[in-house]
Amino acid sequence: MTAVIGLDISIAPAGPDDGPAIDALLARCSVQTRYHRFFSPVRYLPLEYRAGVLAGDPARHDALLAREGADGPVIGLASLVSGPGPAELGILIQDDWQRRGIGTALVAELVERARQRGERCLQATVLPSSVRLLGWLSRIVPMQSSQLSGESATGLFPLV
């Protein structure tokens, strides 16, 4: 478990019992936040993604939760889905907890864990209107390149 300096929150891997707390997190998030994360105003987590989060298999899907205190409500979810290509980073912070450093702490820990597993590269895809987020990520892990299409912007971040 990791602490974020100055905030009474904790960060730990997701496990099989965290489904209801993760569903509640999504329900508390604004449409805008859900849209920015999933490119659609989803009311429920995509089933395959949810199953991956709860499976607790970091080599395939490493998911970290930020909670209020040691065991309070879940206020953030960040995950790295591995595949044949670069691992896909996704992150969501509850609206009223954004811009306090929690996203940075979650990404930094995911990156550290990925390096320890021998992951070579990750990518993150954001809406074109949020391309500034790639700059934010590149301050945590340097970006090699980015590609902008009409519907999204994807950054590539080597880990080795």
Ligand SMILES: CC(C)(COP(=O)(O)OP(=O)(O)OC[C@H]1O[C@@H](n2cnc3c(N)ncnc32)[C@H](O)[C@@H]1OP(=O)(O)O)[C@@H](O)C(=O)NCCC(=O)NCCS
């Ligand atoms: C993006 C997000 C994860 C950041 O989490 P956070 O806890 O607020 O992040 P931190 O407080 O650690 O850092 C804030 C940084 O995020 C950036 N940021 C946050 N929201 C942003 C937005 N909507 N557009 C552009 N940049 C944004 C800022 O650049 C800021 O960096 P700076 O102030 O150092 O320049 C959070 O705002 C969120 O959940 N957004 C909705 C989902 C999303 O966009 N996910 C990313 C695509 S998977």
